[in-house]
Amino acid sequence: MLPQEFETRMKQMLGAEYEAFIQSYDKEKQQALRLNPLKTTAAEFLKQAPFTLRKVPWAEEGYYYSSTDTPGKHPYHDAGVYYIQEPSAMAPAEYLEAMPGEKILDLCAAPGGKSTQIAGKMNGEGLLLCNEIHPARAKILSENIERMGIVNAIVTNETPEHLAEHFVEYFDKILVDAPCSGEGMFRKNEIACMEWSMENVQNCAMRQDKILDHAAGMLKAGGRLVYSTCTFAPEENEGSISRFLNRHSEFEILTVEKAEGMSEGNPDWALDAAEEIRHTIRLFPHKLDGEGHYLAILHKKEDGIGRAYAKGGMEREITKDLIKPYLAFAEENLNKQQEGVYIAFGDQIYLAPVQTPALKGLKVLRPGLHLGSNKKNRFEPSHALALALKPEDVRHVYDLASDSHEIRAYLNGQSFTAEGEKGWYLITTDGYSIGWGKLAGGMMKNHYPKGLRKNM
Known part of the structure; x- marks a missing residue:
């Protein structure tokens, strides 16, 4: 049963489309996986795929699988060959257009679907900071980063406010997959439906304003910020972006090509919305095979001033004595070694990405690739290293x-x-x-x- 207030608002928003929208709740939920380009290519995987696959139009590595397939139980899942992900949720990271060598922040990253998608585009080069404010969810995020064999990611458990104090106009690109009222997930998540209220919609909208403001300060001039939610609520979508643009004249909405079935944002659904809100994107379940999502692609205008700043400068490498056991292991067992900065947490040895900023003062769960542990002058390799x-x-x-x-x-x-x-x-x-x-x-x-x- 959908909340009455929700139904009333959706009728007002969709008009003649409402019947098709409400009928979509009776449709079979679409399930999808996203191949991990760090492990395989579509050409390689499709030759041996043990599932029935169909392409997700807006995601380069995304594929729907049939209701009779169980990819979560296959050994390929444990090997990080793919990530099981709701198909609409693949769109935001795709529009971020991550590139190797960039510094990228996924600000609200758990459980890790979008972070791992971004990492695949980066191909192990550059710095990916994956942050999650809730400790338990941050742990799940870290585990998924490990399973997918990602070598250039740092996982933190911080507030956006605290991160913004450490990083000033530092990142080339930022993804804000904001906490929201979850209306787009009602079809597959009964709890989200049961917990819904207009009061929660308003609370989420206020929280999104603060998160976006902190993200704005961490993005370089000329950088790209993608904002996304899994809700239909205009207050959290067109409204959040309209309010943001009113506060931040240095940002503009980019016009991007939409995949088949995607809709444009509607300025009539938000107070004092600029006409350019039409260039944002909505995903409706009655128009495509996926759940409800919204995304806006924003550009921070160039101002000619390079302010890139990370508190504390760069992370310092540990002394060579601490990595001697690992180097001996690598000499005996590996044909190549990754580039990076060696750091230690107790007897645990990590390889942080090249140009890692100082991590002191941050709650860090995973400071890069976990290589393994020193044990009485011998080295034991980690599971993360194997998967990488x-x-x-x-x-x-x-x-x-x-x-x-x-x-x-x-x-x-x-x-x-x-x-x-x-x-x-x-x-x-x-x-x-x-x-x-x-x-x-x-x-x-x-x-x-x-x-x-x-x-x-």
Whole structure:
């Protein structure tokens, strides 16, 4: 049952389209996955895809899958070959147009769908700061960054206000997927429907104003900011952008090409809205295969002044003595090493992206790629490192077929007999890295993390 106030407002907004809109709630929900370009290409994956796939029009790596498919239970999911994501939610990161080498902020990033999509576009080059204000959700974000094999991301658990104190006009691009009333998710999330109220819509709108103001101060002149929500509420969409433009004359809305089925924003739905609000984008479930979303692509005008500033300057690298065990491991087991800044948290060694800003004073969950840990002058590689590597990056590889009993036993934590040289092995499934094993005496000891093990 939809809230009565919500229905009344949608009737006023949509007019003759309302019947088609309300009938969309009886349609089957669309499910989709997004391939990870850090792991595979569409051409490679489609040759062996174990699912029935259909292209998502607005996402380069996005594909719908059928209701009979279960990609979340397939070993490819554990290997980070794809990310299961609502199809409309793939649009904002696509319009951000992330490029390798840029400094990018995903300000409200959990659970990580958009961050991992941005990282795929960056191809391991540049700096991606993924932030989430809620600690439990920040942990999930960090886990998804790890699963997708991302090497150039830092995960923080901060308020937008505190981040803005550390970074002044620092980022080339910023994504603000703002906390919202969630109206666009009513079809698939009963809790969002039950908790809805006009009061919450107003509260979300006020919160979005503050978040956008902090984001504006962190974006470089000439930079791009994409704002998105998963709600239909004009107060949080056209209204939020109209209020933002009234406060920030240095920003303008960019005109972009829309995918088939996308609609333009409506200035009549917001108070004192400029005509350029028509260049924002709405996704309605009765017009395309996806849930309700809104997005605006904003440009910060050039002013000729370069103010890029990060509090504390650059992150300093740890002493070489602390990374000797890792370097010995790398010399013995790896064919190549990533570039970056070595930093330590206790006995844990990380490789932060090149040009990482100082992290002191920030709540950091993941300061880059977790390489592993020092243990009494020996190094034990992390699961994150395994997922970030490809077979050609290591000396020893042991592949298990994705449809075999062996891969399921491995994911359940079982060791297995194997022949080969003694030492660390990158375990792969159909060529995709999925974890570590260590061979000795004809037995491959399982190093798949206990917290991730499952019965399959």
